[in-house]
Amino acid sequence: MTVTNTTDEPDRPPLERLIGFDTLSRPLESWYAFVSRLIRANLLNDVDIRKQLPVDWVRCAFAPQAIQTSDLAIPTPYVDQLPDAALKLRPVTWQPFPELSSAPPECLRGCPSCLEAGYHSYAMQGDAIARCPVHDEPLVHRCPHCDTQLLWLARSPGLSAFQCPAGCPLLEGTHSGLHVPHEDQITAALEEHLVWTQALREAIAFVSGPVHIAYPPYLAVAPMRMPPLPSIGLLPALLHALKETGLAVPAFAPFHEQSNGRWTLKVEPWTWNGADPRDESHLEAYRRAFRRSAYRTYVPLVDRVSFEQWLARSEDAHGKWHEGGVEEGSTCATFVLASYMVTNNELVALRRLLARDSNPGLACAHYTQVLINLLEHARLRRTALDQLEEPSLHVTVAEAFDVIVCTAAGHYRVSGETRGDDASRHTWLDFRELAEMAGGMIHVMRKYGPR
Ligand SMILES: [Zn+2]
Ligand SMILES: [Zn+2]
Numbered sequence: 001m002t003v004t005n006t007t008d009e010p011d012r013p014p015l016e017r018l019i020g021f022d023t024l025s026r027p028l029e030s031w032y033a034f035v036s037r038l039i040r041a042n043l044l045n046d047v048d049i050r051k052q053l054p055v056d057w058v059r060c061a062f063a064p065q066a067i068q069t070s071d072l073a074i075p076t077p078y079v080d081q082l083p084d085a086a087l088k089l090r091p092v093t094w095q096p097f098p099e100l101s102s103a104p105p106e107c108l109r110g111c112p113s114c115l116e117a118g119y120h121s122y123a124m125q126g127d128a129i130a131r132c133p134v135h136d137e138p139l140v141h142r143c144p145h146c147d148t149q150l151l152w153l154a155r156s157p158g159l160s161a162f163q164c165p166a167g168c169p170l171l172e173g174t175h176s177g178l179h180v181p182h183e184d185q186i187t188a189a190l191e192e193h194l195v196w197t198q199a200l201r202e203a204i205a206f207v208s209g210p211v212h213i214a215y216p217p218y219l220a221v222a223p224m225r226m227p228p229l230p231s232i233g234l235l236p237a238l239l240h241a242l243k244e245t246g247l248a249v250p251a252f253a254p255f256h257e258q259s260n261g262r263w264t265l266k267v268e269p270w271t272w273n274g275a276d277p278r279d280e281s282h283l284e285a286y287r288r289a290f291r292r293s294a295y296r297t298y299v300p301l302v303d304r305v306s307f308e309q310w311l312a313r314s315e316d317a318h319g320k321w322h323e324g325g326v327e328e329g330s331t332c333a334t335f336v337l338a339s340y341m342v343t344n345n346e347l348v349a350l351r352r353l354l355a356r357d358s359n360p361g362l363a364c365a366h367y368t369q370v371l372i373n374l375l376e377h378a379r380l381r382r383t384a385l386d387q388l389e390e391p392s393l394h395v396t397v398a399e400a401f402d403v404i405v406c407t408a409a410g411h412y413r414v415s416g417e418t419r420g421d422d423a424s425r426h427t428w429l430d431f432r433e434l435a436e437m438a439g440g441m442i443h444v445m446r447k448y449g450p451r
Helices: 021-025 031-041 046-052 055-062 069-073 085-089 112-116 183-203 234-243 280-289 304-318 344-355 360-386 422-430
Strands: 205-215 264-269 296-300 325-328 333-338 398-407 410-419 432-434 441-443
Touching: 021 031, 031 055, 031 085, 205 344, 205 360, 234 264, 234 398, 234 410, 280 296, 280 344, 280 360, 296 344, 304 325, 304 333, 304 360, 344 360, 360 398, 360 410
Parallel strands: none
Antiparallel strands: 205 398, 264 410, 296 333, 325 333, 398 410, 432 441
16 A cells, blocks of 8 residues: 555645654654654644554554565655665664564664653664663663563554553653754764674675574563574674684674673584585475474474484484384474474474575585484483483573574584573473464473373
8 A cells, every 4th residue: 555645635734744744854763763753743642643644654663573575665755765764664674683682573672861852763673782872871672660561562553652551651751852862973873883784794694594492491481472582692692603713793882782691602614515406395395294293293304314323323322212213204204202302492493494494405404403403402301301309401491592604704503502590490390381383282391291
């Protein structure tokens, strides 16, 4: 649908006549801030908003992560005049690798002082920027007054414009946002951030993955989100790790997130048989082979030889720990194991690896390695759960990460993990996770749990 103007809808006064319309020209400010300002500065209630603002404008402002590239044509003609409409309309344009961000995309994230002045930019949405370049305050996605998450559209647009879902005003006093103090400084700093973001994208390309697996009970504190977001520090950890290969990574600005959090990553040069003739139809067969029921889980084996070699070594060393085996299916061989041995998170991660890669040969090689690592982890966890009275590292809260990147110096595999505190082990005593793949509950329990 195209945006209509006054000639089609005689009831609507020209948009240009709204107070604050000229702030459309702030190039790096978000569409949310612009539309919210129109709402606040013109004292529009929800009825007025429907009458006076194009419905797509409101949608773009309060559900920006749902915007598709094709939607960028919607708010014409005004947005056509902007130097780069995507910077104003799409949070993801500002993030070099959105999958690494720990900030929830469904929430507004910004500097409390900038928000008080009626300013917000999508540059502040991911977690690459830790502190406001001008106010030096930590960026937040929770209300500074009551700690409620700042969901974009928790209430009606009229009530969600610069207010937290619980109703606290984010603007200071009667600030209209028409004049933003330090606007030039903020814009200059965000321009610097944009250059940094673009340099990262040029230096590093993700060619397979990223895989992020959160080990329960992390899920318990991130309800309803699939997949869970990585904890803070993954992007800096990746950059620090890649720097050690000699790669020229753009330097951090003082306002960037520079802490690795609890992440420890390692980098290895990556080689694979580039002549592997697999194609999209192979990948599709492997994807279809994933199957999970309450008792048995089927995981496709894309490289049966390497897998069986590893399995034989593992059984020699540890005995038979998986209560399953390799089965020849109609489209491909699968490894069948007790469902409680692997978590939904792990299965989803494996499946994604085969779902989104443009180079099937590379994706299959990466998948095989991730699968083997994952089953090693499952074995150790199984042993640890069976002996819970002797706490083990393998039942703490943890996250795993794996990606194949392409840089000027070649391909690298970057992999690693986080670990929670020792106390987090106890949450495994009664842990269950919702099954995503085949309904019902999948229980991850001790040896004599459901099979
Ligand atoms: Zn600020
Ligand atoms: Zn609040």
